Amino acid sequence: MEKKVVSLEDRIPKLQKQRKQKANRRLITFLSIFFLLILLVIYFQSSLSKVSKIEVKGNSSVLTDKIIELSHLSNTTGFWSINKKEVESSILKDPLIKKVTIEKQLPNYVFLTVEEYKSIAYVEKGESYFSVLENGFIFYEKEITHPADAPILINWKRENELKELVEELLKIPVSIRNSISEIHHTPTKTDRWHMTLYMNDGYEVSATVRSFAKKMAIYPSIVSELDPDIKGVIHLEVGSYFESHEKIEDKGDEKDEEKAQAER
The missing domain is CATH 3.40.50.10960 (Rossmann fold)
Structure with a gap:
C-alpha cells in the first residue's frame, strides 16, 4: 500500500494560516478585555454608577428626608459599594423605626422600606x-x-x-x-x-x-x-x-x- 507523502512546501502555508488564525483570536480576546476595562472605568467614573433615586416606603411618623439622612445615601454614593448592613444599622438608630429593608434595583435605584413601632x-x-x-x-x-x-x-x-x-x-x-x-x-x-x-x-x-x-x-x-x-x-x-x-x-x-x- 502506497503512503501519501506531503511535501514540506505544501505544509508550510497551512501552518502559517493556523498560526495567523491563532494570533488573530488572541488579539481579539486581548482587545475585548482592553475595551471592557475601558468601559468599566468610564462607567465607574460616570454618574451611571452613582445612586440616582432613593425611595422610602412604609413611614408615617418619621419624615422621608430624615430616613434618607440617616441612611447616609446620596447621589454621590456608589451604587455597587452600598453596604446594606451599615445602612440598616444607621436607620435603626431612630427609636421610632422597628425594621428596615434595603433593596437595590438596576440601573441605580435604591428602595428603603421601613416598619415603625406601633x-x-x-x-x-x-x-x-x-x-x-x-x-x-x-x-x-x-x-x-x-x-x-x-x-x-x-x-x-x-x-x-x-x-x-x-x-x-x-x-x-x-x-x-x-x-x-x-x-x-x-x-x-x-x-x-x-x-x-x-x-x-x-x-x-x-x-x-x-x-x-x-x-x-x-x-x-x-x-x-x-x-x-x-x-x-x-x-x-x-x-x-x-x-x-x-x-x-x-x-x-x-x-x-x-x-x-x-x-x-
Whole structure:
C-alpha cells in the first residue's frame, strides 16, 4: 500500500494560516478585555454608577428626608459599594423605626422600606396626649387631642415601670387591650406596681403589673358571668373576685360609723 507523502512546501502555508488564525483570536480576546476595562472605568467614573433615586416606603411618623439622612445615601454614593448592613444599622438608630429593608434595583435605584413601632398606649401631659410605642419610647413630637385606639396611662412617672407595663400590654390580646380606657398607677405600701384600670364597659380592674398579662387573659370570661347592670371592681392581684360598687360603698359607710363611734 502506497503512503501519501506531503511535501514540506505544501505544509508550510497551512501552518502559517493556523498560526495567523491563532494570533488573530488572541488579539481579539486581548482587545475585548482592553475595551471592557475601558468601559468599566468610564462607567465607574460616570454618574451611571452613582445612586440616582432613593425611595422610602412604609413611614408615617418619621419624615422621608430624615430616613434618607440617616441612611447616609446620596447621589454621590456608589451604587455597587452600598453596604446594606451599615445602612440598616444607621436607620435603626431612630427609636421610632422597628425594621428596615434595603433593596437595590438596576440601573441605580435604591428602595428603603421601613416598619415603625406601633402605638401601644398614650400618656397624658396637660391637655394633650402622646403615643407610647411598643419599645416604651414616648413620641413627644406628635400631639394627639382625642386618643381612642389605645389606653391612656396616668401617673406613670418612672421609665422602668412604664416599660414593664408596655411589655405586659403587648402580651395580652388586642381585643382586651382596646377595651381598656385608662390605666392609673396606684401604688400601695405593699405593692409599688399596683394599678387601677377603667374599662370601656364600665368595670374597674385592680391589678399589679408583673402578673397583669396572665391575669387579664381571663377578663372576658369573668365579665361574661357578671350581671351587666351591676358594676364594680374586678380584683386580679392574688386571687380573682368581683366586688360591686354598692358593696364597696357599704364598707365605706361602716368604716365611717366605726370611726365616728371611736371619736365619741
